[in-house]
């Protein structure tokens with residue numbers, strides 16, 4: 001994978017005190033191969049590598065005491081810029097009522113993402129309504145209704161009409177009348193970009209005037225996703241991109257190129273089929289994820305020094321037997337605190353974990369940990385040992401017990417699951433070997 005490749009390159013670079021131009025060349029060759037292999041568009045790669053190389057050969061870098069680190073920093077920084085630098089946010093119509101139109105090929109995740117967005121909007125204090133404008137398949141309307149129910153958001157439908165413009169307009173009217181402030185318009189897709197679809201979307205755009213046109217792009221489709229992004233943007237002038245299925249083994253290349261070829265920001269990424277699996281897109285975190293160099297090695301090193309080895313070993317054992325419980329998680333978090341706090345550890349982790357713990361920051365780390373503790377303490381022994389039984393009513397009870405919102409409980413469970421996943425990565429033979437090498 002891309003990160004494996006780059007990780008190898010960077011490991012070699014890291015061990016070098018002095019760099020030659022040849023080293024930089026070799027590193028750039030690897031970066032290029034890795035990016036190409038990750039489905040990053042060829043032109044994008046060429047430009048990128050040329051830029052990065054020029055910067056790397058700059059005097060400050062070659063003469064610095066840690067040239068290799070500088071190179072890594074430059075690659076990371078340039079990747080971040082390539083994906084949008086600062087990161088962008090969904091924008092709302094200042095007039096008070098925002099229409100969001102979804103667009104994208106069939107199966108990319110438009111309808112699912114409508115639900116995720118509604119969920120996100122509600123959490124941000126908005127009042128969203130959904131609108132079913134995929135008029136070609138009755139099942140599509142049913143699907144959006146299921147989605148709406150799941151996220152507790154009303155869905156406007158008109159099963160008799162085949163006119164998406166008429167439906168969207170009526171939905172807008174009704175939503176405004178009923179005091180909603182965001183309308184999310186789900187649209188039809190096609191397997192490929194075709195004239196009919198584009199004309200339809202253009203028509204909705206002209207008549208309904210969405211404030212944001214969000215293109216849903218499936219990260220798993222690699223280069224096709226990039227071409228789709230280009231095509232949709234040329235015709236519709238989209239406002240932002242939502243990259244779905246980033247939870248699979250998406251190679252990340254699509255994210256890189258989609259931004260570059262459209263010039264439009266990636267606002268969110270979908271990381272699962274559930275309605276809370278939507279994350280703000282952070283270019284810097286994605287860069288680390290693509291590079292796979294979120295400093296896992298120093299994390300392991302630090303862990304080696306500070307982790308209670310016996311405990312860690314025990315956790316690993318349990319994990320293997322699939323018995324890594326919430327109590328283990330709590331213990332692990334406690335150890336993390338001892339290692340210098342969550343903030344520090346998060347900094348060292350690959351982007352994936354950082355992204356998933358997006359609401360944790362350095363200052364909040366301590367407080368967050370106490371909150372987690374209080375949530376876990378509000379659980380029964382059985383729940384701590386088998387989090388699978390944590391259904392909605394149990395979560396509600398726990399939330400009431402510790403005086404925190406259910407969302408916090410859900411968050412904790414998600415983090416526990418992430419930790420479990422990460423532990424699994426640690427427990428694979430390759431990681432173990434690395435571990436032992438560091439130890440010995």
Ligand code: GDP
Nearest residue numbers: 106107108109110111112244245270271272273
């Ligand atoms: P649409 O045709 O664009 O409306 O796509 P759908 O919303 O019907 O989604 C197609 C499939 O992709 C469904 O099975 C979804 O559950 C799945 N899907 C959507 N987003 C994600 C995601 O972020 N991760 C994963 N793993 N699956 C997703």
Ligand code: MG
Nearest residue numbers: 110111134140
């Ligand atoms: Mg759909």
